Amino acid sequence: MGANTKKTGLADQVRAAMKKRRKPFTPIQIAKALELPPGPKREAVAKVIGDFHQRGEVERVGQSERGYLYRYNRKYKRPERPANLKRKVLKAIRYAGMKGAFTTEDVLFRAGVSKSHIHKILRNLENRGFVEVAGQKNRELSYGLENMYQVTDDDRFRRELL
Amino acid sequence: MRNHYVRTENAMRFEDMCQELESKESLIGPSLAMLTGPAGRGKSAAAERYASQTEAVYIAPMNVLSPTMVLKDICFELAAQRPRYTDACLRLIKDEMNRHRRLIMVDEADLKEMRTLEMLRNLNEYANCPILLIGEMDLISKVSSRTRIVSRIRRSLTFEPVTPADMALFFKRGLDQELTPDVVKVLHQASYGDWRPILLMVLVCERALSASSLKAITPGLAKEAAAAAEAARKSGAWGKHGRKH
Secondary structure (H helix, E strand, O other): OOOOOOOOOHHHHHHHHHHHOOOOEOHHHHHHHOOOOOOHHHHHHHHHHHHHHHHOOEEEEEEEOOEEEEEEOOOOOOOOOOOHHHHHHHHHHHHHHOOOOEOHHHHHHHHOOOHHHHHHHHHHHHHOOOEEEEEEEEOOOOOOEEEEEEEOOHHHHHHHHO | OOOOOOOOHHHHHHHHHHHHHHOOOOOOOOOEEEEEOOOOOOHHHHHHHHHHHOOOEEEOOOOOOOHHHHHHHHHHHHHOOOOOOHHHHHHHHHHHHHHOOOOEEEOOHHHOOHHHHHHHHHHHHHHOOOEEEEEOOHHHHHHHOOHHHHOOEEEEEEOOOOOHHHHHHHHHHHHOOOOOHHHHHHHHHHHOOOHHHHHHHHHHHHHHHHHOOOOOOOHHHHHHHHHHHHHHHHOOOOOOOOOOO
16 A cells, blocks of 8 residues: 555544444444445454454443444543643653653753753652652762652553653 | 753754654655664654654664564554554554554664564555654665665655754853863864763863863863763774764
8 A cells, every 4th residue: 555545534434433323333334334345344344343442432232143232432532631741741751761760851851841840740750650769860060969760660651641 | 961952953954854754734745764873963862852842653772673563562652552463553553643643753773674674664655654764874775775665765864963063052051151162173073973972071071160160161171071082982982983074
């Protein structure tokens, strides 16, 4: 398939067809509603609905002779995204954490926001167990020590915060 | 030292290229692109910063990954999921790109297997997702060996050596020091155009300034810092880095 191939947007079409239905449905009913011929195109619809089910956007409510019965989850909401600034800091923390222990300077370098903002977010993340203090190092420009942090669980960080 | 990101000419051209790859109005569409340069030029730093500031996705270096593992990593970065099977990964990426096109940046692509690069080329075509391959100069010859890949690379950028002006700006932002032309010349020569020696020289200067009564970086101090950078280079601190420019 080349870069100039027209997008089908099958997922969006399936989503729209599912939202119209009030009663539970099977994948084949959705495929028929989209006027898709039997064969690979109808199979693609079943796969798309399977993906939606995995994400929680549809619920499996039973089984019929023709396959599983689904219902569109109208309460489904895409994971809420933090405010833009906070998101930059969170992404910066995650990328800094991929290289091991990091300091607020490492986060500042990537996020480009104020140090106080980064400190506030790091304290909050530490309290919630997303990061932990991994040690201390000498400050570069002044006296004393500064904390080095590490991300405790990258998968959890990505899933719950981003 | 304040580790400030300096928006160099390299960085600005890099950001322009990334924005062009992501833009729906772009003439080149969701394409393959390449960023190359010797180690220490700031490629990874630029990519991580861009990914932190935008919705782009950064795939960190990990050379042991198979093509399928890279695919799953991309799925995880895009949608926080790792589908079990390859076809589910491809569908997820395509669905995510249809919903919201994002640039995928793959670091140390020069160290990836050819199978992985071919997979990324296929992914670019199948899912209409823009992919930026980042690597050292070996990446150019690696990609050039496959017409299928090189013919699809619509944008290519090589990070040039750090300029004296960039370096002076970094000293200004990091240490609040205005360098004289002779000091710039000494330090820049010792840097070989790469950031790692510059970072070392900044630290040397910073420690000397705080330990003595000096208020500014003198030519003598600059020579000390340059000597430290040269010693580190000769000891192989930065691998193959340190080519003359």
